[in-house]
Amino acid sequence: xxxxxxxxxxxxxxxxxxxxxxxxxxxxxxxxxxxxDGGWRKLAYLCDRIGPRLSGSAQLEQAVGWTAEEMARDGxxxxxxxxxxxxxxxxxxxxxxxxTPTAQPLAVAALGxxxxxxxxxxxxxxxxxxxxxxxxxEGAKVAGRIVLYNRIMRCNGKRGEDYGAASPLRTTxxxxxxxxxxxxxxxxxxxxxxxxxxxxxxxxxxxxxxxIPAAAIAAEDAMLIxxxxxxxxxxxxxxxxxxxxxxxxESANVLAEVQGRAAPGEVVLIGAHLDSWDLGTGAIxxxxxxxxxxxSLRLLKTMEPRPRRTIRAVLFTNEENGLRGGRGxxxxxxxxxxxHVAAIESDSGAGRPQGFSLSAGRGxxxxxxxxxxxxxxxxxxxxxxxxxxxxxxxxxxxxxPLLGLRxxxxxxxxxxxxxxxxxxxxxxxxxxxxxxxMSVMAWMLADTPIPLPRTDPSQPRPRRQR
Amino acid sequence: xxxxxxxxxxxxxxxxxxxxxxxxxxxxxxxxxxxxDGGWRKLAYLCDRIGPRLSGSAQLEQAVGWTAEEMARDGxxxxxxxxxxxxxxxxxxxxxxxxTPTAQPLAVAALGxxxxxxxxxxxxxxxxxxxxxxxxxEGAKVAGRIVLYNRIMRCNGKRGEDYGAASPLRTTxxxxxxxxxxxxxxxxxxxxxxxxxxxxxxxxxxxxxxxIPAAAIAAEDAMLIxxxxxxxxxxxxxxxxxxxxxxxxESANVLAEVQGRAAPGEVVLIGAHLDSWDLGTGAIxxxxxxxxxxxSLRLLKTMEPRPRRTIRAVLFTNEENGLRGGRGxxxxxxxxxxxHVAAIESDSGAGRPQGFSLSAGRGxxxxxxxxxxxxxxxxxxxxxxxxxxxxxxxxxxxxxPLLGLRxxxxxxxxxxxxxxxxxxxxxxxxxxxxxxxMSVMAWMLADTPIPLPRTDPSQPRPRRQR
Numbered sequence: 001x002x003x004x005x006x007x008x009x010x011x012x013x014x015x016x017x018x019x020x021x022x023x024x025x026x027x028x029x030x031x032x033x034x035x036x037d038g039g040w041r042k043l044a045y046l047c048d049r050i051g052p053r054l055s056g057s058a059q060l061e062q063a064v065g066w067t068a069e070e071m072a073r074d075g076x077x078x079x080x081x082x083x084x085x086x087x088x089x090x091x092x093x094x095x096x097x098x099x100t101p102t103a104q105p106l107a108v109a110a111l112g113x114x115x116x117x118x119x120x121x122x123x124x125x126x127x128x129x130x131x132x133x134x135x136x137x138e139g140a141k142v143a144g145r146i147v148l149y150n151r152i153m154r155c156n157g158k159r160g161e162d163y164g165a166a167s168p169l170r171t172t173x174x175x176x177x178x179x180x181x182x183x184x185x186x187x188x189x190x191x192x193x194x195x196x197x198x199x200x201x202x203x204x205x206x207x208x209x210x211x212i213p214a215a216a217i218a219a220e221d222a223m224l225i226x227x228x229x230x231x232x233x234x235x236x237x238x239x240x241x242x243x244x245x246x247x248x249x250e251s252a253n254v255l256a257e258v259q260g261r262a263a264p265g266e267v268v269l270i271g272a273h274l275d276s277w278d279l280g281t282g283a284i285x286x287x288x289x290x291x292x293x294x295x296s297l298r299l300l301k302t303m304e305p306r307p308r309r310t311i312r313a314v315l316f317t318n319e320e321n322g323l324r325g326g327r328g329x330x331x332x333x334x335x336x337x338x339x340h341v342a343a344i345e346s347d348s349g350a351g352r353p354q355g356f357s358l359s360a361g362r363g364x365x366x367x368x369x370x371x372x373x374x375x376x377x378x379x380x381x382x383x384x385x386x387x388x389x390x391x392x393x394x395x396x397x398x399x400x401p402l403l404g405l406r407x408x409x410x411x412x413x414x415x416x417x418x419x420x421x422x423x424x425x426x427x428x429x430x431x432x433x434x435x436x437x438m439s440v441m442a443w444m445l446a447d448t449p450i451p452l453p454r455t456d457p458s459q460p461r462p463r464r465q466r
Numbered sequence: 467x468x469x470x471x472x473x474x475x476x477x478x479x480x481x482x483x484x485x486x487x488x489x490x491x492x493x494x495x496x497x498x499x500x501x502x503d504g505g506w507r508k509l510a511y512l513c514d515r516i517g518p519r520l521s522g523s524a525q526l527e528q529a530v531g532w533t534a535e536e537m538a539r540d541g542x543x544x545x546x547x548x549x550x551x552x553x554x555x556x557x558x559x560x561x562x563x564x565x566t567p568t569a570q571p572l573a574v575a576a577l578g579x580x581x582x583x584x585x586x587x588x589x590x591x592x593x594x595x596x597x598x599x600x601x602x603x604e605g606a607k608v609a610g611r612i613v614l615y616n617r618i619m620r621c622n623g624k625r626g627e628d629y630g631a632a633s634p635l636r637t638t639x640x641x642x643x644x645x646x647x648x649x650x651x652x653x654x655x656x657x658x659x660x661x662x663x664x665x666x667x668x669x670x671x672x673x674x675x676x677x678i679p680a681a682a683i684a685a686e687d688a689m690l691i692x693x694x695x696x697x698x699x700x701x702x703x704x705x706x707x708x709x710x711x712x713x714x715x716e717s718a719n720v721l722a723e724v725q726g727r728a729a730p731g732e733v734v735l736i737g738a739h740l741d742s743w744d745l746g747t748g749a750i751x752x753x754x755x756x757x758x759x760x761x762s763l764r765l766l767k768t769m770e771p772r773p774r775r776t777i778r779a780v781l782f783t784n785e786e787n788g789l790r791g792g793r794g795x796x797x798x799x800x801x802x803x804x805x806h807v808a809a810i811e812s813d814s815g816a817g818r819p820q821g822f823s824l825s826a827g828r829g830x831x832x833x834x835x836x837x838x839x840x841x842x843x844x845x846x847x848x849x850x851x852x853x854x855x856x857x858x859x860x861x862x863x864x865x866x867p868l869l870g871l872r873x874x875x876x877x878x879x880x881x882x883x884x885x886x887x888x889x890x891x892x893x894x895x896x897x898x899x900x901x902x903x904m905s906v907m908a909w910m911l912a913d914t915p916i917p918l919p920r921t922d923p924s925q926p927r928p929r930r931q932r
Contacts, residue, residue, distance in 0.1 A: 048693055051570045104517045104747070107885060195661030196746070196886040220888045227514055227889070280662070281570070419573060420662040422686045423693070 025303065025447075026374035026440045032299050033436035040428045042070065042291040047281040047423040054112075054278040055318040056088030056249040063274050067294065067315050068254045074298040076256035076313070084328040086318040088249040089113055091278060092242020096186070096217065099123065100236040101228060107218035108186075109198035109279060110243040111170060112321040113205070114214045117184070121240030122146070122213065124183050128229055132168065132176050143181030146237050149173050150188045150222045153413065163413060166190050167201070174214040175206050184239050185214045188222035193414035196220045200277050201417045202321045213241050251275075251317040253325050258301045260309035260446060267312045267336065268446040269343035270296055270438060271391055273319035273326075280421030284412060288350035288426055288434070290315055292405070296439040307446035309341060316391040319347070326391035330398075337398030341451040344403040344441060345389025346434065350426045351408035353380035353437040357387020360401035361453030368403070368452065371444040380437040382406070399454035403445075405438055491769065491913075492840035492906045498765050499902035505761040506894045508536065509754060513747040513889040520578075520744040521784040522554030522715040529740050533760065533781050534720050540764040542722035542779070550794040552784040554715040555579055557744060558708020562652070562683065565589065566702040567694060573684035574652075575664035575745060576709040577636060578787040579671070580680045583650070587706030588612070588679065590649050594695055598634065598642050609647030612703050615639050616654045616688045619879065629879060632656050633667070640680040641672050650705050651680045654688035659880035662686045666743050667883045668787045679707050717741075717783040719791050724767045726775035726912060733778050733802065734912040735809035736762055736904060737857055739785035739792075746887030750878060754816035754892055754900070756781055758871070762905040773912035775807060782857040785813070792857035796864075803864030807917035810869040810907060811855025812900065816892045817874035819846035819903040823853020826867035827919030834869070834918065837910040846903040848872070865920035869911075871904055 046053075046063060053060040064081060072079045089112055096108035110116075127145040129135045135147060149169040154162040170187045177185045189199035196218040205211045228235045254274065260266065272289025276282020297313040300306075316325030333340075344356070355375070358368050365383055372381040388402030396402060407430070415421045445452065512519075512529060519526040530547060538545045555578050562574035576582075593611040595601045601613060615635040620628040636653045643651045655665035662684040671677045694701045720740065726732065738755025742748020763779040766772075782791030799806075810822070821841070824834050831849055838847040854868030862868060873896070881887045911918065 044693060044697070048570075048690055048697075049568050051568060102515050102517060104514075193661060194886065194890060195659060195663055195880070196884075196888065197661055220886065220890055223890050224514055224888070227510060231510070231514075414661070418662075420660065420686065422662065422690070424660060424686055424689050 022444065023374060025443060029299055029439045029443060030378060030436040032302070033439060034432050036432070037428065038298065039291045039295040039431045039435055042294055043283065043287050043426060043431065044423060046287045046290065047283045051281050052278040053274060053276045053282055055086040055251060055275050055321055056090070056246065060251060060275050060317065064252050064254055064317065067274065067290065071256035071294060071297060071313065074294070075301045076297060077259045079256040081252035081254050082328065082332055083250060083252050084317050084324050085248045086251040086324045087322045088246040089321060090244060090246060092116060092244065093240060094215065094242065095121065095240045096215065097238055098225065098228070098235060099238050101232045101234070104224065106221040106237070107196050107198050108215050109200045110241045111200060111203040111214045111216060112277070113203050113245070114241060114243055115211050116241045116244050117213050117239060121238045122184050123236060123238045126225055126229065126235045126237050128226060132173070135176055135180065139180065142177065145182055146239065147173070147177040147182045147185045148222060148225055149185065150226055153190050153192055163190060170201050170216065171203055174203055174212050175209050178210045178212045182212060184212050186217050187214070188219055189216045191219065191413055191416065191418060194219060197418040197420060198279070199417040200279055213239065215239060215241060253317055253329055254315040256297055256313045258297060258306065258311045261306040262308040264310050266309040266339050266341050268309055268341055268442050269312050269314055269392065270442050271314040271316055271343065271389070272346045273391055274315040275318050275320055277320055277417050279417070279419040281423065282421060283423045283426050284349035284421050285416055286319070286347045288431060289346035292346045292431065292434045292438050295435040296442060299435065299439045300443060303443065307443050309446040311442050311446050319391050323390060327394050330394035337395065337400060340395060340398065340400040342401045342403060342445040343392040343395050344405060344438065345392045346405040346438060347389050348407045348409050349412045350430045350434055351410065351412065352430050353378070353434045354406045354408055355380055355382030355384065356441060357384040357404040357406055359386055359388050359396065359455055361455050364401060364453045371441055374440055374444065375437050378433050378436055380433065396455060397457050399457045401452040401454060403441065405434065407434065488910065489840060491909060495765055495905045495909060496844060496902040498768070499905060500898050503894065504764065505757045505897045505901055508757040508760055509749065509892060509897065510889060512753045512756065513749045517747050518744040519740060519742045519748055521552040521717060521741050521787055522556070522712065526717060526741050526783065530718050530720055530783065533740065533756065537722035537760060537763060537779065540760070541767050542763060543725045545722040547718035547720050548794065548798055549716060549718050550783050550790050551714045552717040552790045553788045554712040555787060556710060556712060558582060558710065559706060560681065560708065561587065561706045562681065563704055564691065564694070564701060565704050567698045567700070570690065572687040572703070573662050573664050574681050575666045576707045577666060577669040577680045577682060578743070579669050579711070580707060580709055581677050582707045582710050583679050583705060587704045588650050589702060589704045592691055592695065592701045592703050594692060598639070601642055601646065605646065608643065611648055612705065613639070613643040613648045613651045614688060614691055615651065616692055619656050619658055629656060636667050636682070637669055640669055640678050641675050644676045644678045648678060650678050652683050653680070654685055655682045657685065657879055657882065657884060660685060663884045663886060664745070665883040666745055679705060681705060681707060719783055719795055720781040722763055722779045724763060724772065724777045727772040728774040730776050732775040732805050732807050734775055734807055734908050735778050735780055735858065736908050737780040737782055737809065737855070738812045739857055740781040741784050741786055743786055743883050745883070745885040747889065748887060749889045749892050750815035750887050751882055752785070752813045754897060755812035758812045758897065758900045758904050761901040762908060765901065765905045766909060769909065773909050775912040777908050777912050785857050789856060793860050796860035803861065803866060806861060806864065806866040808867045808869060808911040809858040809861050810871060810904065811858045812871040812904060813855050814873045814875050815878045816896045816900055817876065817878065818896050819844070819900045820872045820874055821846055821848030821850065822907060823850040823870040823872055825852055825854050825862065825921055827921050830867060830919045837907055840906055840910065841903050844899050844902055846899065862921060863923050865923045867918040867920060869907065871900065873900065
């Protein structure tokens with residue numbers, strides 16, 4: 001075929017495809033998403049007026065109330081909340097310093113879930129390792145020491161691949177260190193910038209292993225201890241943490257629906273998490289996701305005709321340090337699992353959308369690629385295999401096809417879980433494009449005559465990327 | 467002329483020029499500077515083992531003692547200290563938060579020299595301006611308010627041009643605000659990154675104007691207040707500072723010399739400042755300059771024959787919040803001013819050297835360009851008109867030609883005066899190249915038969931770039 005005839009065929013294909021009802025719907029959603037600044041205004045309210053939304057805080061409950069009201073104001077057919085009990089961990093005083101061979105303060109933040117230290121703190125020599133395996137090799141030398149997990153998180157490419165490998169040091173490092181008799185752990189912040197930032201995050205203990213305090217220090221401080229150990233052989237650190245866990249608190253998932261025209265009992269879930277860490281204001285994690293979901297629902301409500309099935313927005317509580325929102329939703333809606341035709345989560349910031357990760361049954365990828373094609377014009381058409389999100393993860397037990405809205409996360413881990421996760425990190429145009437991508441994919445999944453093939457719950461659950 | 471004959475002429479010129487005694491000396495200095503890691507090791511000791519070096523602190527005096535010992539160990543012909551009294555300002559508790567229309571903490575650091583607040587802090591409505599002129603236009607509205615100077619420091623190019631324009635808000639902002647009855651000032655940190663960093667720095671008061679507390683907040687927090695003022699009309703902030711000024715403390719300039727072979731009474735001064743702000747460890751400001759000077763002197767001592775004149779290293783105390791070191795040196799050596807043939811300062815970090823800024827009499831620039839040519843191979847051959855450094859500035863009253871070693875400062879103001887000014891920000895190769903540039907320029911100025919033309923002290927002093 002000549003170049004010319006290829007061009008003719010391409011042009012015709014484009015014409016046919018542009019004329020399809022799906023492309024018209026997609027074009028309308030994209031146009032409307034790009035025209036408004038409602039997402040940005042909502043995010044400003046959430047971050048600036050409400051602020052950090054740690055589980056157990058008044059701000060999280062303020063966010064529960066405000067998002068429910070907003071979605072009602074935006075015209076959702078039905079808005080309600082579902083009660084979930086959440087952990088109530090509180091940060092207190094936090095101080096750390098090198099005491100020998102020199103005296104220098106360390107930039108420190110307790111990890112979520114950590115116990116505190118006695119008043120005045122714990123003082124011990126530091127032992128430095130870069131992995132759990134390396135810790136185990138140290139054996140008896142760990143007893144009585146503060147363990148420093150000093151693993152460099154590689155500068156992430158577009159997907160933050162190294163977070164998955166680095167995060168076990170933060171989440172389970174205290175368990176492994178305590179088994180060998182350590183008195184506390186410090187982890188080099190899981191972050192990719194060099195501005196002496198502390199990045200907090202969840203840690204956990206296990207039954208039968210002593211609980212020891214755990215904190216993150218800035219990359220610079222981990223490097224300082226490393227150099228001092230190298231040149232002087234021994235470093236003593238004092239760590240004082242006033243954090244602790246209070247009785248569980250009441251919180252809620254926030255739900256809102258635009259009901260389907262033909263099969264209102266069948267549901268496409270679009271979700272994000274309402275809680276955030278306390279150091280910043282949770283703009284990229286996951287305020288952005290919350291307003292992408294809210295704005296998508298608002299737009300979807302304006303569409304005529306409505307899609308065949310119901311679209312349900314779920315703003316999950318307590319993703320960060322408990323996943324109680326996600327687990328609570330799955331448990332409360334177990335009867336409805338077979339009616340969930342898909343669930344999409346947004347939890348990677350508000351960088352430009354690139355596409356969706358997908359966990360579905362055989363043939364699902366081709367179908368999703370078809371819908372993704374409608375988003376190619378805004379660069380959001382790619383489909384990756386294996387995806388979803390933490391909050392919707394429990395639905396995989398019911399075979400629900402899961403999708404994760406994938407943002408460009410080149411800079412995501414520069415700010416993630418740090419004091420610098422603030423509104424200014426969100427590009428308004430990126431936010432708008434994400435609303436476009438989310439609303440188009442949700443509409444298509446809700447309207448397609450044959451839904452995405454379901455997964456086989458007996459297979460291992462897709463691994464969460466972040 | 468054909469391409470070939472041009473090439474032949476160029477090659478011959480290069481050969482002749484390479485064969486000159488000056489180019490041989492320069493080549494040897496450059497080679498030796500690039501071979502060693504002595505500068506890096508010294509800087510690691512200064513930043514990691516000694517740490518922040520605020521005037522009045524034990525660490526600054528430790529640095530005085532250690533640098534003197536090191537320069538003696540490195541073989542300087544003569545090492546001595548000269549006593550200087552310095553201000554002794556101490557940082558205390560520092561807390562700031564928005565109290566209405568929402569409750570959010572602010573990232574804050576007192577400015578050096580500020581008075582403290584009463585215990586419990588000051589609470590007032592914020593008035594936001596972006597310049598002193600804008601403040602004056604607010605007139606009576608300023609009384610009783612906390613003034614927020616919210617001026618965006620432009621991302622710097624290679625030279626940090628915007629710092630000069632932005633810094634008066636920090637240094638004199640409290641004076642102007644107090645004249646209109648303000649109760650405190652907050653200044654948006656003078657920095658060029660977005661990692662919720664606070665950048666401290668000097669401020670001052672004036673006789674006859676009330677003293678009010680002054681602090682820097684992170685750029686993110688200034689933007690938050692801006693948005694809240696825009697959407698809500700009014701923002702109340704509480705500011706608590708425990709800082710204050712103690713009686714003056716004893717400190718010292720550290721001096722060391724390599725004596726000249728023919729005119730040992732004539733001096734080329736090479737200098738940097740030993741003190742630093744307290745939030746970081748003063749690696750780029752100005753630990754790098756200190757070790758560039760120390761290493762240059764060590765290298766110059768190894769040269770045979772020695773240059774005609776004496777090269778004197780001066781590590782100035784108290785540049786940051788008083789300039790007592792620079793002023794003290796100039797006063798103590800007033801008799802020697804006519805014997806100072808040039809003074810070079812390094813105080814812009816350790817980015818790759820680009821050349822020298824210069825304040826000299828007529829014809830000086832051409833001469834300096836000749837010496838700069840010897841550094842073209844390492845990219846450090848440029849000469850800019852109008853330069854020097856804060857510490858050597860007072861010598862301009864004696865007509866002494868002043869030079870500033872100019873580093874690439876693309877990232878300098880990302881870290882300057884912040885907790886992130888730490889050793890890891892210094893590239894070892896950049897440090898070595900700076901030693902090469904400083905030692906070559908010093909040698910040439912010390913050996914040239916006819917020294918640089920002196921400036922006319924009746925002319926205005928060159929403006930300091932940073």
